[in-house]
Amino acid sequence: MIHLQCIACGEKYGVDEIIYSCKRCGDLLEVKYDYEALKTKLKKSDWQRLPLSVWRYKDFMPIHDSSKIVSLSEGGTGLHPCKRLGNLLGVKQLYVKNEGENPTGSFKDRGMTVGVTKAIELGMNNVICASTGNTAASLAAYAAKAGIQCIVLIPSGKIAYGKLAQATVYGARVVQVRGNFDQALKIVLELSEKNRRVYLLNSVNPYRVEGQKSLAYEICDQLNHKAPDKVIVPVGNAGNISAVWKGFSEFYELGFISRLPQMIGIQSEGAAPIAQAVKRGRNEIVPIDQPETIATAIRIGFPISWKKALRAIRESKGTAETVTDREILEAQKMLAKYEGLFVEPASASSIAGLKKLIELEEIDKNEVIVCVATGHGLKDPDVIMQTCERPFEVDAEVKSVEVLLGPSS
Ligand code: F0G
DSSP, rough: OEEEEEEOOOEEETTTTTOSSSSTTTTOOOEEEOOHHHHHHTTTOOGGGGOGGGGGGGSSOOOOOGGGGOOOOOOOOOOOEEEHHHHHHOOOOEEEEEEGGGGBBBBBHHHHHHHHHHHHHHOOOOEEEEEHHHHHHHHHHHHHHHEEEEEEEEEEESSSSHHHHHHHHHOOEEEEEEEEEEHHHHHHHHHHHHOOSSSSTTTTTTTHHHHHHHHHHHHHHHSSSSOEEEEEEEOOOSHHHHHHHHHHHHHHHHTTTSOOEEEEEEEEGGHHHHHHHHTTOOOOOOOOSSSOOOOOOOOOSSOOOOOHHHHHHHHOOOEEEEEOOOHHHHHHHHHHHHOOOOOHHHHHHHHHHHHHHTTTEEEEEEEEEEEEEOGGGGGGGHHHHSSSOOOOOOSSSSHHHHGGGOOOO
């Protein structure tokens, strides 16, 4: 009922093969289901009575044995109606899906609960990834929960401290590579092909992104079985936008929603190969050798899942846009001040992108918009302390504080 399939040549593989790319043509793989059989299975299941979470959608996941599930209670994150921010920007129905509410503070947990469960099903006890920080933190946590070895490769220098602290405390072997994310990813791709004892959990792993598709399922369920008009997603290595589109497409195929949203990918100006390809109408990306942005999570020059991301954007009749570091920081502060949501810079790029697209008149004020905020702001507090007003010091007396209330009328 479930198999892996190459997105380019269509070659099929068994669901329990340890394989990260097509053996025939080298392209990306995705998990395929027999939707008629899945419909029958779902009719007999009580999934709609379960609380919102990744595992509410267990029947939609490529896992055989529920007893092996490695979970820290992921998913079920808030879809926050943002009236104040919507008014400010000029849209009537704005929602933020706040993925910082996940156990390690990012959407990666949706993928890792499924990916690490698959590793256990496959009998693997070594897992590895390259990461700009969040993937490392998440994999380290799930490996700890499962009691297996974990190695994470991070780029030297540019990684948010909170994420490094997480990966370290969960007990992963943290390896700092003298190079950027793209170089670190190349190493783990080669190593996992060469040495079959280690299981790769970057988003080329087709099982991991299956977990991430639950983000789309949840949005539909939170909007009373409707898809929004537009979903705006920060894009780095491009696994997530592809996963979220797969989730919407599957819910459509299964009859749970009656129309599909448009997918909008946002990249930082200094690391925007996908957005540039979309804007120029190209079918291929031009990789960027030295990607640069304050949003270190998406500081990626050669996104491994670019083909899936372009497909998601084109199939959904969506688009992609770039934002500057200044626009990202401004959006981060706006979301915090107007909605009480503190997200990391990469996450705020979806809000910055929304603002830009409204200014460009590419978004209608009556549309239902969901911005995905991918990770928690506390992961990278340094950025805030560099750009925001510092606390001011006063003498320890009431009157020094009372002046802050202003004159009484
Ligand atoms: N937002 C945050 C907070 C991220 O950490 C990432 C990716 C993205 C957006 C982009 O998602 O790669 O699926 O397009 N972080 C990866 C990491 C690369 O290693 O943590 P994507």
